[in-house]
Every structure is written in structure tokens, then in C-alpha cells.
Amino acid sequence: MSDSLVEAIRRDLARAQAGALAGLATARGRVEAALARHTRIEEAAAAVPRRAEEVRQQHLRKLEVAHRASVAGTAAEAVRAAELLAPGAAGDPWPEWRPTPLRRAAVPGPVRVGTVAPDVPALVPFLDRAHVRITGSGRAECDGVLAALLLRTLGCVPPGSVRLTGYDPEQLGGGLAGFAPLSPAGLLTFVGPGGLGRLLDDLVDHIRRVNETVLAGEFPSLRAYAEATGRRPEHWRVAVLLGADEPSRHEQAQLARVLRTGVACGVHLILRGPPIESIVDSEFLDTLETVSADRFHDMPLTVEAPPAELVTATCRKIAAHVAAGPEPAAFGDLLPDELWTHSAATGLTAPIGEAADGEMVDVTLADYPPHALIGGPSGTGKTNLVYAWMGGLAARYSPAELEFYLLDFKEGVSFARFAPGTRDPSWLPHVRLVGINVNTDREFGVALLHFLSRQLRARAEAAKRHEVTTLAELRAEDPTGHWPRIVAVVDEFQVLLSGRDALAAEAATLLEDLARRGRSQGIHLVLASQDVSGIEALWGRSALVGQFALRMALPKARRILAENNAAAESIPRYHAVINADSGALPGNRIVRVPAASDRESWSSLQLRLWERRPPSLEPPRLFDGDAVPDFPLDRIPGPGGREPVALLGETIDVAGEPARLRLPRAPGRNLAVLGTRLEEACAVLASSSRSLAAQFPAGTARFSVACLDPDAVGPAGDLHAALPENTEWYDLDTVAELFAETVDDASGTPHFLIVYAADAARTRAAGPNDHLRRILHSGPERRTHVLGWWRGVGRLRDDLGGMGARLDPIGAWVALDVHGGDLSALYPKPGGPSWYPRPWRGLYFDRTVHRTAEAIIPYGLS
């Protein structure tokens, strides 16, 4: 290779090396520049947060200054706000503190446990809002927070609505000692050491049950339930857990569940003590309120513990209140907001009381169930239950929709309040009839049943005319007709069915017919009794009992419900088992019946209804078995009638019409009053004579009063004075003249001989007796009528001719203290009428009009 070639290669290599070195130097310079820029950027970035933090700190300093400046002003506002948030028992200072229970469905607010400076109440949310964890260094302060929280909580809710459980393994209940008086009433229970697991299991079970059966997916919480429905179906349960050994894994899990889900179901925990605290983690913070006994929201807290004696006294009172039993729901709760807005076309529905879950229980009378049976021993509240039910019905349905017929067979005046009285002139507009003190007048009960049967017939006929079958259809077809539902209430109805006589049989037959056919015609029977078990007439007729599908059993009622249904055995006072399914077990609803008996509860409702009554409505008829009816001056026929009519007394009937005796010119038109009861006999003679006298203008009839019993001189004299001026007066010495003169009187002038103790005439002489017999026989055809009182049937017979004499001249009689059998000769049916003599009652029979004799009540004439 030549030298020149080598040289050329060297030069090229040297150039290449120099170029590479220059490139490296340039690259190095660029790297250095980039690194320098990076460092600058990094330094700038580091300066930003520092500045931000400085700005934040400046702001905070300003805020703190502003906050301190405004504390004095805002404290006053905070105090006012606290008063609003925690009124009454929730926040009142202890010296003036007393329980102020909220309504049952109300949601309690926070309660005060102390103050933060300057005097701002420290309020802790608890029931329906949170669990509470109490922390703090001082034991006494923590105890104070606990006591304040519990006592105020108890004072804010209805007594008994918080159930406390204490778990205090260290002090064995000492931490809750002041609350011990709650224990006997079952409001506070203690769980011993080792019982934490069971307690938590129990709470978890309770929460599950509330979720499943009460909230049932419909409400998120009991609080929402209460706000939506106005009712609170469950008690709150508060478990106070005051420290423990390290809880087991299971206990920890259960505790976590309660913390998570308890508040919504009314289960609250109060926690204190490190072992439990250790498992409370941040997961549950939204339902856990932590209260430090030292600081409250970062301010020093002054704990306000309640005085020990206030705690025990309050707990004692709450326990006594709960032990005394729950207050019955108020009568007003049964009433609607607006009166008389309901239609009775398809039935009658009203609440009767409150179930355990606070719900009002409705009771219906309709095609099914048509009739009700109410039972319970004396004093258990049957009458009260009837009042409560009637109040609810009368407030909902107007008198055009509903009518009541009320009968009380017991002695007493329980239904009298519905009729106008001397003290209270108001009456219940729905009531058409009130029968009180009916105990001996079973006839009145039968009369009511007859009356209802007539109503039933009228309805059935109207239904037929309109080609319908039920009341609802009839009302639709005949919208202007008066077709109210009729509710007949018979208290102590067993009296009506007692005895094995014709009256009881008639009553049972009528009842059966009414029960069967009344259902579709809107006629409802409500029968109440102390004890239905012994009523043969009832249990012998299963078809009758079967119609009474609505059963109401008061505590210890026998045989009202089905045989296997013993619910009435165990219900408390003022409660009732309501069963619309003939007493079958699944139909039971237990209700607390409000007090409706006291006059105050009832009167204001009755007054409101009375003031709304239609102007044309007449007051109800009042039948009082203990009262003597007044002689009805307005019912006496006027002068100039076709034939004289004597009023003998009041019939025992729904309308209370007078018992009338027609005295036309016809054989047998005499009246015999029979028996030894002087007053009643005089009353019958007086009312019949006076009513006759009113029918004759002066001088057109003759009246003669013969008083042959010295004891009757008083009333006979009174009658004599009340009769027309020319009425003659005879006694034992002169009566023979009257008979002798009358026996052949052919003047044709009406002549009424009123003879007291007619049988006494015979003891004087043989003559007058015979005259009297002839007057009785042939007088009426000549308008001479005898209204006579004989002191026995035998004596009457003697006056008519002795043994075997015909008694035809006595066409009508009123028997007083004479037994039915003694009247057989005067009665068409063998054995005589069934008649049990009783004071101020007579049995009236007129051969020309009666098939059976009827009971009457003589009028009082005073």
C-alpha cells in the first residue's frame, strides 16, 4: 500500500474523531440545560402547598377570632333553639322538672345531659335517632350523663313505652340503682354477668320480628311508621351495657348487628366501658352518638345529674302507673271528625275499641254478621260496651239511617239517659224506644218483638213490591222511602227467655223468626247477658244462636265464644274479645273498650246530636217499669161517640196505648175488677169511670158510686168528687136501695154503677145480692153497666148464683192478685191464662176482643 494512501486514511479518521467529540459536547450541554429546568420546576412546585397551608391557617385564625367574638350573641340563640328542641321533660332544669309524656305516636327529640359554657344546653339525640356511647374519665360524670339521659327519656314518653335492660357486670346493677323501682312493673330487667350474649340475641330477634311483621317492607323504621299512621305499635327497648369482659366473637357480631339495625326498630344501646368500646368501629358512626362526660362538641361539658330522689320518685310513679293498667282509649277516639256522613245501605260499621297494636277495631252489623251476642259477668262492662258502640254508630249515621230500640231487663236505669229527663232534656235522636226497669214486665219484651216483626213484614212487603230482596236493594229502588237500619238492644235478655211458660216460648219463637229474616231487612238484634250459658231457650235452638255471628265477650264471659275458645278467660279489665265469626278461634280480636258510661263522656255527644235532630223528630217513647203512668187526658174519646169506652190502664206495648173497654148496649158489658189489692182496684175503677164521664154531656148519663169497703172510702170519695155533680153516693146501708131501684130501670138513660167491694153487699141481706145478679145479667141491654170490684173470683161467682153459676154477665175483667188457675171459669182456654200477679199490674181480658188476656198498668190519678 502506498504512503499517500495511508496518509489519506489517517486524515479521514482524524476528522471523524473531531466531529464525534463536538457532537458529545453539544449533547452534554443539552442534558445540563434540561436538568437545570427540571430543578427549577421542582422548586416552584414545592412552594405551592406551603402557600396554600399558609392561606388556610390565616383563614382559620380569622374565623376563630370571629367565632370568639360572636359566641356571646349566638349562645342566646342556641339556648332558645335548645328550648324548642327539648321542651318539657327533655330539657327543663331539674328543680322544676316533671314528666311531660308526648302523644304515643310522637317522635321524641334530643334530651339535655348538661351545659356547655355559657349555659348552653348540651342536647343528645336518642330515641328513634341514635345509640349513645358515653366516654369520659370521671365515673361520677359518666353516671350523671347516663342518669340524665335515661330519666329525661322516661319523662318524655308515655309511661311504660320504654323497656330498659341493664347489663352491669362490674357493679351488678349499681350503675342503674336509682331506676330499680321500675323493676316490679317489668320496665327494667337486669342481665347478670355472662348474660350479654343472650341479651344481644334477644335484641337481634326482636329487631328481626319488628322488621318482618311490623315494618313488613312498608316502612323503613318505626319512626316513619309512627309519622305515617299516627300510631306506635312497639315499645322502645333500651339496653344499657356498662362495660364487660372482652366480648366473644359471636357477641361482637350481634352487637354490630344491633348497632347497625336497632334504631329503625326502636332498639337502642347505651354503651359505656372500654371492652365494648373497643369493638365500636367507625362503620356505625351514623347511628352512634358519642357523648364525652368531659367535652361536648369540643367544649367543656358541665354534667347535670338528676337528684337521686327525683330518679326514684319518678320511676316509682311510672311503675305504679303501668301496674295500674293502661288507660282505656278515650270515648272521643271512637267518634268521626264529621257527624252523620255514613250511609247504612249495606251495613253499620263503627269502632268499638283499640287493639293492642293501637289500631281501632271496627264492628259491623250487616247481612253478615246480622246480630250480636254480648256476654260478661255483672260489672265487667257490657253496658259500657253498648254505650261505646252506640256512640260510634250514632255519630256516623243520621237518624234517617239508623234507629235504636233499647230494652233493659235489669233493675236500674242504664238506658234512661237516651230519653229526655228532668235534669237533661236532651235525647238521642236515633232512639225510638227506651224500656227501663222492665225486669218483671216480660210482656214488654214480647211487645217489642211483635213490633219488630211488624216492621219486618212491612219491609218484606215493600221489597216484594219493588221485586228486590235486601234492604240495600230496596233503598236503591225506593230512594225517598224511610228505611233506616233498626238496631234493637236487649240487656239481660235472658229474663225474657227465662221460665217455661207461654211467654218465654212466644219470645223465643219471635226472636228466631226475627233473627232469621231480619238480617236481609236491616233489622239487627243485639242481645246482652251476664250469663248465656243457662238459657235453654237459646241453646235448644241452634238456628237461633247461629244467626248471632257477632260475639263480644267481656272478661270471664262464659259460652259466648266457641267451646274451644277461652280467650275471654285471660283478658284484662275493660277489654273484650270481638269475634265476627260465631266465636271461632281465628276470629278473635282483643280490644280495650273506652269508658263511655260516665255522663260527661256521653252528654256532650248526645247534646251535639240532639241539636242537629230534624225538627219533625219526636222524642223516644220511654217505658219505665217502675213508674205509674199518668191518666192520659188527651186519649179520652170526646162526647158523642158511637159507644162509651172506658180506659182501664196502659197496655204494656211499644206505643203504650190505653187498654180500652167498649160498653155498647149488649149483654155481658160489665167490668169486674178481681182481687184484694185495694189501690190498684180503685185506680182501675177511677180511670174507667172518669173516662166514661168525659164522654157524656152534663145530664145525659147517670153515675152511682157505691163504696162497701170502709178502706176504699178515700179513693171512692175522690172519684165521686171528680164525676158529674149529680153522681149519687151509696154505702153498705144504702146500696140495697140503689140495686132495687136500678134492677127494673127501663128509662134507657146510660147508668154506670161503680161498686167498690161489691161482694160485701151480700153479707147484709139476701135481697141485694139477687138484685145485683139481675142487674149484671140484664142491665147492659138497657144501658146499665156495672163497673165492680170483687175481692175474689169465688165471691163474684157467689154473687152470680154460687157453684155452677154461669159467669156470662162478666164480659170483661181485670185480675189483680188472682192466680191464672182461679180465672179458668172466666177464660176460654182450659187452665186459665198464665198470670203471675205482681204489684201495680193487672191482667185484662175482654171476651169480645181478646184471644189471650193482656197485662196492663193501672193509671195514677193523683
Ligand SMILES: Nc1ncnc2c1ncn2[C@@H]1O[C@H](COP(=O)(O)OP(=O)(O)OP(=O)(O)O)[C@@H](O)[C@H]1O
Ligand atoms: N271500658 C271501661 N273503661 C272504664 N270504665 C269502665 C269500662 N267498662 C266499664 N266500666 C265501669 O265499670 C262499671 C261496670 O260497668 P257496666 O255497668 O258497663 O257493667 P255491666 O257488665 O253492664 O254490669 P251490670 O250487668 O252489673 O250492669 C261501671 O262503673 C263502668 O263505668
